Amino acid sequence: MWPSSAEDQRGTRPHSRRPGAARRSCSPSPSGSGTCVHWSCIPTNVLLASVHTSLEARELAFVGVLTAGDDVDLRALRDRRKSMVRVLAGGVAAALRHAGVEVLEGRATLGSPSALTVGLCDGETVDVEARSVVVAAGARWLTPSLPGIAADRILTADLVQALDTVPASALVLGDGPADTAFAIEYAFLLAALGSAVTLAVPGELLIPALDAELDEAVAAMLATFGIELLRGAEVLGGQGAKATVSHAGGEAVVAADVVVVADRRVPSVDGIGLAAAGVEVAGGAIAVDSSCRTSSPGVFAAGDVAGGAMLTAAALHAGDVAGTVAAGGSARTRLEAVPHVLHTLPLVGWIGQGEDAARRSAADVAVAIVDLATNARAVAAGGRDGYLKVVADAATGEILGVHVVGPAADEILAVAGTAMQAELTVADVAAIVPWHPSLTESLVQAARLLAQ
Numbered sequence: 283m284w285p286s287s288a289e290d291q292r293g294t295r296p297h298s299r300r301p302g303a304a305r306r307s308c309s310p311s312p313s314g315s316g317t318c319v320h321w322s323c324i325p326t327n328v329l330l331a332s333v334h335t336s337l338e339a340r341e342l343a344f345v346g347v348l349t350a351g352d353d354v355d356l357r358a359l360r361d362r363r364k365s366m367v368r369v370l371a372g373g374v375a376a377a378l379r380h381a382g383v384e385v386l387e388g389r390a391t392l393g394s395p396s397a398l399t400v401g402l403c404d405g406e407t408v409d410v411e412a413r414s415v416v417v418a419a420g421a422r423w424l425t426p427s428l429p430g431i432a433a434d435r436i437l438t439a440d441l442v443q444a445l446d447t448v449p450a451s452a453l454v455l456g457d458g459p460a461d462t463a464f465a466i467e468y469a470f471l472l473a474a475l476g477s478a479v480t481l482a483v484p485g486e487l488l489i490p491a492l493d494a495e496l497d498e499a500v501a502a503m504l505a506t507f508g509i510e511l512l513r514g515a516e517v518l519g520g521q522g523a524k525a526t527v528s529h530a531g532g533e534a535v536v537a538a539d540v541v542v543v544a545d546r547r548v549p550s551v552d553g554i555g556l557a558a559a560g561v562e563v564a565g566g567a568i569a570v571d572s573s574c575r576t577s578s579p580g581v582f583a584a585g586d587v588a589g590g591a592m593l594t595a596a597a598l599h600a601g602d603v604a605g606t607v608a609a610g611g612s613a614r615t616r617l618e619a620v621p622h623v624l625h626t627l628p629l630v631g632w633i634g635q636g637e638d639a640a641r642r643s644a645a646d647v648a649v650a651i652v653d654l655a656t657n658a659r660a661v662a663a664g665g666r667d668g669y670l671k672v673v674a675d676a677a678t679g680e681i682l683g684v685h686v687v688g689p690a691a692d693e694i695l696a697v698a699g700t701a702m703q704a705e706l707t708v709a710d711v712a713a714i715v716p717w718h719p720s721l722t723e724s725l726v727q728a729a730r731l732l733a734q
């Protein structure tokens with residue numbers, strides 16, 4: 283949470299304004315960067331990158347490369363994660379310094395729409411006045427309490443990242459208020475590292491935001507890694523390292539040295555003075571309009587604290603919009619087409635609506651599905667399974683969603699996202715000349731099927 287510009291600050295205690303001013307530090311995220319760099323996207327992706335390399339090493343013989351050893355050294359992995367986080371956090375700190383942003387590290391509380399108090403880590407407080415304020419307080423974990431399961435066995439994703447040893451067994455809870463599905467990544471990560479993993483999802487679908495037709499492909503991927511899947515699941519309780527789970531097929535007692543939650547995050551709206559500033563909270567998140575304005579003039583909110591997609595991609599975009607509008611410009615968020623990629627093997631990714639969701643909102647929907655086993659690049663790279671599905675408005679050709687289980691889902695979604703943001707139709711995408719061989723060819727192929 284910070285005032286919209288250094289010029290707006292008129293602290294009651296004098297403090298430095300020069301660009302790159304020294305920080306007062308003791309924050310868990312020193313550098314001005316938040317959860318993504320320190321506790322979620324980056325550490326998770328660093329761990330997943332190592333796991334992917336190790337899994338690819340097991341497949342090297344398949345593509346004609348002989349090697350020895352594919353074990354993961356957890357200590358080396360932890361050191362790499364820490365050093366990557368340090369490098370990226372340093373990059374954010376440098377960018378802030380370069381932009382002349384003064385960083386006050388501590389807890390900020392709004393007293394009114396234009397005044398806040400920052401309790402610095404050294405115990406001092408600084409009062410700051412601002413013409414406009416952007417609240418970007420993120421989200422907090424909602425750790426479940428499960429009868430009979432000791433609290434120290436229930437680990438949030440950030441605690442999993444810090445483990446010294448791989449737990450023999452893990453029950454991963456695939457539920458959370460947001461459509462984020464990071465539980466799938468953590469089930470995959472732990473299984474690939476050697477845990478016996480059970481994934482318990484509350485509904486019939488693994489990932490509600492993913493097109494239902496691709497659900498089985500995700501389930502097959504999880505089965506490849508020996509992950510036991512319980513649908514329609516609810517943890518009834520546990521004893522020691524066992525948990526009892528009721529699920530669509532009955533009741534199961536599963537090994538659970540640890541219970542892992544990766545998606546249970548809710549906007550951090552408490553204790554930051556929102557009521558004093560007249561900022562309305564709706565459904566647990568700060569209510570904002572498409573320009574990130576809250577109900578209180580001069581106060582803006584962006585990122586997880588405003589709910590919605592709860593992804594860094596969305597937070598960065600909304601932050602840009604909030605900053606622009608707070609500084610007197612005009613801008614609107616476009617959060618309908620935020621890509622989401624799970625770094626499993628193969629990757630799982632989606633942007634926009636799946637077929638069922640599209641049929642609820644559009645009159646006439648057309649879909650095309652391409653088997654990625656027919657894609658030369660996927661085959662050359664050793665990928666064997668995968669599907670890409672494009673959902674479009676049959677009348678206008680507007681692309682409503684692209685959903686992928688397969689290699690380079692991130693590459694495909696980058697192109698799909700660009701097309702959707704630019705409001706290209708399936709006919710426009712069908713006319714793209716993609717590199718050959720590339721995964722993008724399959725997107726163009728699906729668009730051609732729809733444009734016929």
Ligand SMILES: Cc1cc2nc3c(=O)[nH]c(=O)nc-3n(C[C@H](O)[C@H](O)[C@H](O)COP(=O)(O)OP(=O)(O)OC[C@H]3O[C@@H](n4cnc5c(N)ncnc54)[C@H](O)[C@@H]3O)c2cc1C
Pocket residue numbers: 283311315316317318321322323324326327388389390391418419420421439440464544545547550553554584585586587592593594595596597
């Ligand atoms: C396991 C996991 C993996 C994820 N992986 C990805 C991914 O690969 N890609 C992706 O796009 N998203 C990912 N996300 C989501 C992503 O982490 C969040 O959406 C993103 O960090 C939100 O950014 P933000 O700026 O809104 O909040 P944050 O990054 O949480 O920043 C909020 C900051 O505000 C601080 N703060 C809170 N209250 C106060 C206060 N009163 N005073 C001062 N400071 C305060 C917090 O300490 C924090 O540093 C992942 C999430 C999880 C849980």
